Every structure is written in C-alpha cells, then in structure tokens.
Amino acid sequence: MGNFSPLLKLLLGTDKISTRIIRHLNSEKGGRVTFIPLNRLRPPNVAYPDSSDVVPLVKKLKFSTRHSAAFQQVFGRTVVCRDLDVATKVARTNGLDCITLEGDQVSKKGGMTGGFYDHRSSKLKFMDTIRQSMRSIKLKEDTLTDIRANLVEIDQEITKLVGEQQKLEGDQARDKSNFDQTKQDICSANKQRASIVKALEKKEKLLANARNQIDQLRSNIATKKAEM
Secondary structure (H helix, E strand, C coil): CHHHHHHHCEEECCHHHHHHHHHHHHHHCCCCCCEEEHHHCCCCCCCCCCCCCEEEHHHHCCCCHHHHHHHHHHHCCEEEECCHHHHHHHHHHHCCEEEECCCCEECCCCCEECCCCCHHHCHHHHHHHHHHHHHHHHHHHHHHHHHHHHHHHHHHHHHHHHHHHHHHHHHHHHHHHHHHHHHHHHHHHHHHHHHHHHHHHHHHHHHHHHHHHHHHHHHHHHHHHHHC
C-alpha cells in the first residue's frame, strides 16, 4: 500500500530546516532523503464509517499532539477493520485504505494484500532494532566515558601517591645521610678527645717532673745558703 511509504521519510519542523539539510547533502554528496515539514502538512478531513467494525488507525496510535498533523497525513485515511469482508466494503464505499485484524490490507484503489507475513522482515522492526542498538551503544559509550574518567582520577591519585612516596624516600635518604655524618663526626670527636687526653697526660707528667726539679733546686739553694 502506497500510503505507508512516508514511514521511511524524515519528519522536520519546517521546510526551512529541510532546505538547509538538502543543501548540505548536495554540497557533501550525501545522498538523497525525503523530508516531511510539519508546517507544510495539510491533513485530510476524513469522514469515517459509523460502525463498531471499523476503527480509525490514528485512534490506536500514541503520539504527541505536536505531531498530530503528520500522523493524520500518514494514517488519516487508513482504518482497522474486523475482517476482510468489512475491509473490502469500506475501501470500495468510503475510499479508505483498510487493514484487518489478521494483517490483510485492502487499498482504496482496489488492490489487496494478504497471506502469511514474516514479522522478522518488518522494516519498522529493523528500525526499532537499530534504535535499541543505538541506545545500547550510547549507554556503553557513556559507561566507557565514566570508566575513562575514573581511570584518569585513579592515575592522578597514583601519581600523587608516588610523588609522596618519593618525597618520603628522599627525606629518609637525607636523614640517613645526616645520621651517618653525625655518627662519623662523633667518632672523629671521640678520637680527637682521646688524643687530647693522652697529650694532656703527657704534659701533666712533664709538669710534675718540672715541679720536682724546681723543688729540688730550691732545696739545694736553701742548703747552700745555710752552709754560708
């Protein structure tokens, strides 16, 4: 049924937007796309049969009121019928495209489509699968972005910790060097002290000998004076 071809067209707010996109496609050689501008739509005013066996398809669809004109344009002249007999009568009498509950189609132009339909080959199903796949990809990309951000934070934290560790190791190395130097200085001071003590002991002995000699000389002088 030709009425369903707009399903594969792009719906836009205004014809100005579609004009810009078409110009871009032409300049980039991006292929051909059919657009449906909302501001150019003039949906038909359809008189539906007053029958419980016939329901306008638009009443079974959920959509935003903003897109009402587009849905009326695409599905406004299509009804759902109880069976093929009702569909044939409505298509002939009311000039509407009909779909039965079994999925058979009767065109207002007289054409009929029926039989087994493999839903696995549905373009709408393919499009829905693509949309779901795109959403899944987007979620995975968002998750990957979060993981990358976390990895950056972890890497920064590791760099910070490594820097702190290197600083501590540097401080420890300086402290050890200072300790070793102090230990060496103490050892040298102790050796110098021992040397000074030994030299002092020698000088004290020399001083004691000198004092003894002085005392001896004084004693000799006193004896000489007494003999005179």
